[in-house]
Amino acid sequence: MIILAATPIGNLGDASARLVEVLASATVVAAEDTRVTQRLLAGLGIDNRPRLIALHEHNERDRAAELVELARGQDVVVLSDAGMPTVSDPGFPLVEAAAAAGVDVTVIPGPSAVLTALAVSGLPTDRFTFEGFLPRKQGERRSTLRALAGEKRTMVFFESPNRLAASLADFAREFGDDRRAVVCRELTKLHEEVRRGPVAELAEWAAEGVRGEIVVVVAGAPAREADPATALEQVLALVADGVRLKDAAAEVAEATGLSKRDLYQAALEARRS
Numbered sequence: 343m344i345i346l347a348a349t350p351i352g353n354l355g356d357a358s359a360r361l362v363e364v365l366a367s368a369t370v371v372a373a374e375d376t377r378v379t380q381r382l383l384a385g386l387g388i389d390n391r392p393r394l395i396a397l398h399e400h401n402e403r404d405r406a407a408e409l410v411e412l413a414r415g416q417d418v419v420v421l422s423d424a425g426m427p428t429v430s431d432p433g434f435p436l437v438e439a440a441a442a443a444g445v446d447v448t449v450i451p452g453p454s455a456v457l458t459a460l461a462v463s464g465l466p467t468d469r470f471t472f473e474g475f476l477p478r479k480q481g482e483r484r485s486t487l488r489a490l491a492g493e494k495r496t497m498v499f500f501e502s503p504n505r506l507a508a509s510l511a512d513f514a515r516e517f518g519d520d521r522r523a524v525v526c527r528e529l530t531k532l533h534e535e536v537r538r539g540p541v542a543e544l545a546e547w548a549a550e551g552v553r554g555e556i557v558v559v560v561a562g563a564p565a566r567e568a569d570p571a572t573a574l575e576q577v578l579a580l581v582a583d584g585v586r587l588k589d590a591a592a593e594v595a596e597a598t599g600l601s602k603r604d605l606y607q608a609a610l611e612a613r614r615s
Contacts, residue, residue: 343413343417343418343445343446343447343448344409344410344413344417344418344420344436344437344440344445344446344447344448345364345417345418345419345420345447345448345449345450346420346426346427346428346433346437346447346448346449346450347361347364347365347419347420347421347427347449347450347452348361348425348426348427348449348450348451348452348453348454349361349382349421349422349423349424349425349452349453350382350424350452350453350530351424351425351453351454351455351458351529351530351555352424352528352529352530352531352534352555353530353531354382354385354386356452356453356530357386357452358450358451358452360450361450361452362386362388364417364419364450365382365383365386365388365390365392365419366388366389366390367390368390368392368417368419369392369393369416369417370392370393370395370412370416370417370418370419371392371393371394371395371418371419371420371421372395372396372397372405372409372418372419372420372421372436373394373395373396373397373420373421374396374397374398374421374422374423374427374431374432375396375398375423376394376395376396378423379394379421380394382421392419395409397409397420397432397433397436398432399432402432402433402434402435402436403435405436406435406436406438406439406440407439409436409439410436410439410440410443410445413440413445413446414445420432420433420436424453424455424555425453425454425455425456426449426451426452426453426454429454429456429472430474430475430500453530455500455526455529455555455557456472456498456557458526458529458530458557459498459524459526459529459557459558459559460496460498460559462524462526462529462536463496463524463526463536463538463559464524464538465496465522465524465559465560465561466496466561466562467496469494469495469496469562470495470496470497470498471493471495471496471497471498472497472498473486473490473497473498473499474499474500475499475500475501475502476499476501476505476509478505480508480512483508483509483512484512484515484516487512487513487515487516487517488516490516491516491517491563492563493562493563494562494563494565495562496559496560496561496562497559497560497562498557498558498559498560499557499558499559499560500556500557500558501556501557501558502556503527503552503553503554503556506525506548506552506556506558507545507548507549507552509558510523510525510541510544510545510548510558511542511545513541513545513560514540514541514542514545517541517560517563518541519540519541519542520540520541520542521540521541521560521561522538522539522540522541522560522561523538523539523540523541523544523558523559523560523561524536524537524538524558524559524560525537525544525548525552525556525557525558526556526557526558526559527552527553527554527555527556528554528555529555529557531554531555533554541560565599568598568599568600570600570604570605570608573594573595573598573600573605574605574608574609574612576590576594576597577590577591577594577605577608577609578590578609578612578613580593580594581609581613587606587609587610588606590609591603591605591606591609
């Protein structure tokens with residue numbers, strides 16, 4: 343089978359007993375960077391020397407078929423440099439190919455920069471979305487953020503320290519200066535830092551220069567109090583377009599947070615008058 347194995351995101355002490363056990367007996371390891379994997383094995387005191395196959399963003403689609411065939415006869419352990427493979431790291435094309443070929447895939451859970459940052463952020467964790475890395479080009483980045491400006495769930499992003507200040511400034515431009523955010527730097531490492539504040543203030547701080555691995559957690563858009571009169575107009579407009587009144591009321595209620603029952607009754611009265 344294929345074994346997706348989470349590795350420490352900074353502190354070797356976070357390596358699970360299962361990870362050590364599997365690596366100690368592995369014969370084939372597909373690694374994002376074989377040098378990083380060699381250091382991991384040494385750091386964990388593992389003497390085993392498995393066959394290391396490079397699996398990174400530039401070759402993973404070409405290597406997927408080969409690794410799937412290998413996994414028919416032996417376990418293939420998949421490692422990214424840190425955290426969980428497939429999550430903004432190589433691995434997804436391999437899992438996709440394995441699923442299509444009927445080859446089993448399992449997971450050794452462990453450290454995740456996404457969940458670690460979310461947990462420590464102090465922002466709502468009941469509903470969230472992971473957006474990965476923002477586009478490098480400013481125009482594309484602003485367009486992406488503009489599309490996310492109304493997202494009500496907490497958002498988690500990865501970012502390069504070299505682009506952090508520019509990205510935070512774009513957050514302020516598209517989300518508003520006061521949108522709450524948290525910059526998590528070097529999570530689980532010696533110089534871990536968690537900086538909270540409005541995005542505009544964080545952009546000023548980051549402009550002085552930031553180093554290390556970065557995760558940015560941003561609060562969702564604040565709920566806006568809907569205008570019942572405007573909502574009723576939306577319901578009636580949908581009905582005029584052929585949508586059933588019940589469905590129109592439900593759709594507008596979902597979008598505005600208003601009561602579906604109240605919108606339905608108000609629409610009935612408006613149609614009678």
